Amino acid sequence: MTSLLRMEGISKRYGGVRALEDARLTCERGRIHAVLGENGAGKSTLLKVLAGVVAPDAGTIELDGVPVGFTGPAAARRAGIVSVFQELSLMPDLSVADNICITDPPKRWGLIDHRAQRRIAEQALARVGAEDIHPLAPVRDLPLSRRQMVEIAKALARDPKLLLLDEATSALTAADVAQVFGVLRQLRDRGLAIVFISHRMNEIAELADDCSVYRNGRHVSTFVAGSVPPGEIIEMMIGRDYSSVFPPRPPRRPRPPGPPGPAQRASEPPVLKVTQLSWAGRLRDIDFEIWPGEVIGLGGLDGQGQRELLLALFGALKGVRGEVAVNGVAVALSSPARTQLPGGGIALIPEDRKTEGLMLPMSVRDNLSFAAIDRFTRFGLIDRASEQTAIDAMIQLLRIRADGVDGPVAALSGGNQQKVVLGKWLMTRPQIILLNDPTRGIDVGTKQELYQLLHQLAADRAALLFYSTDYAELIGCCDRVLILYDGEIVRVLEGGALTEHNLVAAAHNLATEPAA
């Protein structure tokens, strides 16, 4: 009997970035298949190819032994492939029932039959144990966990042959997860094939029949669940060649492991002290301190609250509870403008430099001086001379290619653009620098320059809070790494315990090995 699904030689590039390279996946009817890998291993891209969202550059997909090619999500759905993605596919203004029946509503005389639609929605919700959701409620008004239940109910209502779940349970409560897993097992026993991505190792152990591990866009191994111990799975995800992929790390600064010594603690307050910080259920009771000259990493799986923590400290979130003290003085961070404190403010190097970091059509010079424009303003007018001097110094420090400084920043390479973002904030002479995955999509050479710059900043007694999805980077740059899981700090790794293995294990909320 042929496999239900066979994907072979799937490759996909985004510009110069290789998302998938000769990847493969084979699924059988009546099996639940877990797709494992680190951030950026290509898992989501693989599922998107299967769902018709992403067109692969190369490779073949066979469904029931018949080669298929999907022109879009609708085509994949017609072939019986239904997917639930991380980015929710719900229309917020429409009701729950409308959303569940969006593609194939029941009709009477050519028009949508609302009664029948409501019945279908009620059944679909009851099936996943979400009777508390009213079918007429607009999705907009539901909390995230309920939306995800609607999303799952919607997928199941389409009666798929192959169900794809990409982090579909990440926002659910334990009770919901148990209910959903029960339904998934029933469906499997009826012959449905399910492919799912989860970052929770316990979920994988509980649900999966088969596992496939991916690394850097390549398929590493496929095995029956339970036949390989978790520690070994993590080794597969990290890979032995992992270190060679990344540039040589900058040397760790000579500094004893462990928290700042008693001498430093006694002599000065932490530059940033965060107490019981919480926000909208996405951040929970975050406590930590940074002393001048420290680089603190934020680790964990993508989307566990790291970005929200940085945004909260930068004053971009509303309704943040808890205390933030800078140099021992409590501050109210109500907007990015308010983070420019006397004695040096807080800077955020944002996640998306093209929308949040730069004004792309404007020149490098203009971009560099925006955040610090107050420094050059006298009586409401900009003092061009002092501005230009400061900009020239920054361009030199960052080693931005000088031939482009008067042209639009859009013309620079990604790496140089990121330098401009960093430079723009260094112009404000910040004492706390928040970095949100600053090396994403940047070439190796520029990465190293950025690492050196970060160390230089730390040496000048700035405090750095550094979120990265790249574990090697966290190990190479940070004094301590706070591991976030579900909006909480679950572990702090430092010194000898700061290893790739421990980072991955802690990110999946598994036990870590003691320091070597």
Next chain:
Amino acid sequence: MTARPRGDLRYWLAAQRGPLIAAALFAAMFALFVTEHPAGLSANVVNTAANKGVLLAFVAIAQTLPVLTSGLDLSVGSVFVLANCVASTLVTGSPLEIALGVAAVLGCGLVCGALNGLVVVVGRLQPIIATLATGAIYGGVALWLRPTPGGAIDEDFADFVTGSAGGVVPVSLLVLIAAIVLVWIPYRRSVAGRAAYAIGSSEQAAYMSGVPVARSKFLAYMLAGLFAAIAGLLLTCVTYSGEANALLGGSYTLSSVAAVVVGGTSLYGGAGGAIGTIFGAFVLRTIGDLLFVFDIDALAQPLFLGVVLLVSVSLGSLRLLKVKKRLDLYR
């Protein structure tokens, strides 16, 4: 649906909040108008008000359809004027010729709308600029058809449309109700209609869910052309002639956007509908009537219109106070 009647009513009310507010506002304003009017609630007063209100209502319904998909149609006023010029040429003669003329006018609207749809869907131009351009073309065609005001429409037909049925109910209002029952409600309950709401709510999610995005958008613009043409036909019945009046077209386009917003349809798309828009249009027209009966300087009318618009729009923005990520306010 007797399962959870109380909950159902709550959700229905929440969904209809915009139209209900607009309806209540209109009812209050119109009550004030007829009590202050020297002639009181006479058929004549109602008929005149209805004819004015229905004209704008049709143009505004035309605007509602693209807005629901989070687009905009700046050509509705031009299609309205073009239809006026076509009607002043073709809607005369024998009953059969009149019927054919009416069909031609409506067909003309559908063609204009289809062209808009093509440019927006296939050309992937931003609706605001695409329809600004096509609107100028339609205005040009209208001028070419009727360089100077003139023409005529069958007077019996015109008088019938602008008169009262049985001396009580304005026929124009009946035409509006017929259009709602025959076009809007089936559209709202069709797959294409709901797809329009889905697209306006989140085009990406709609695409991911396999919604026919291109087809539904195209249909929305095409129907917009149809409604604008109905309005143009009514205008001809009111004025007995045609005129390629670009100013009139522009003013109706802007008023249509205002009526859409006052009627509770979000300019971001995805929420609202034609019923609310009708009341929005009636509210806008009643403001003028009120200023008239209260003997307020006609020059002050734009000012009052502006204030009413601002208040209505502010009501719609109250939900922004609940946004938790400040960055989301700047998208």
